[in-house]
Amino acid sequence: xxxxxxxxxxxxxxxxxxxxxxxxxxxxxxxxxxxxxxxxxxxxxxxxxxxxxxxxxxxxxxxxxxxxxxxxxxxxxxxxxx
Amino acid sequence: xxxxxxxxxxxxxxxxxxxxxxxxxxxxxxxxxxxxxxxxxxxxxxxxxxxxxxxxxxxxxxxxxxxxxxxxxxxxxxxxxxxxx
Numbered sequence: 001x002x003x004x005x006x007x008x009x010x011x012x013x014x015x016x017x018x019x020x021x022x023x024x025x026x027x028x029x030x031x032x033x034x035x036x037x038x039x040x041x042x043x044x045x046x047x048x049x050x051x052x053x054x055x056x057x058x059x060x061x062x063x064x065x066x067x068x069x070x071x072x073x074x075x076x077x078x079x080x081x082x
Numbered sequence: 083x084x085x086x087x088x089x090x091x092x093x094x095x096x097x098x099x100x101x102x103x104x105x106x107x108x109x110x111x112x113x114x115x116x117x118x119x120x121x122x123x124x125x126x127x128x129x130x131x132x133x134x135x136x137x138x139x140x141x142x143x144x145x146x147x148x149x150x151x152x153x154x155x156x157x158x159x160x161x162x163x164x165x166x167x
Contacts, residue, residue, distance in 0.1 A: 047099045
């Protein structure tokens with residue numbers, strides 16, 4: 001999980017996590033921390049990145065903008081139903 | 083197609099997207115004053131842009147919210163795939 005150690009995840013706000021997580025979080029339970037308002041991106045950047053919130057930007061999941069057929073061909077070699 | 087028209091349309095898309103983001107945020111944070119202020123400001127900005135576009139190029143939607151010059155601007159405008167956006 002190299003991504004979890006990357007800078008972006010380290011910039012998550014511990015204070016807000018502390019506010020939204022129980023004092024003793026249980027193992028094997030999923031928690032969704034409440035988002036802080038961080039409107040960092042101007043409208044043009046937001047449209048290009050798919051979010052206006054820097055805390056929600058996940059460039060590692062960005063799919064290159066290519067024709068769908070070409071995307072399928074490169075992403076799923078041999079077609080969708082291998 | 084007219085460069086200014088494309089630019090205006092792109093700017094409208096940017097502000098529409100910003101408003102989608104703000105409405106989603108406000109759904110879960112209805113009392114966030116900064117988000118509310120940004121939403122109201124963005125809404126005003128979008129209204130101005132759409133008004134300007136429709137005044138120059140005709141309606142953006144066909145729900146009767148914008149007047150049309152002659153000939154009927156809705157049918158004579160470019161199809162979405164002709165805009166190059």
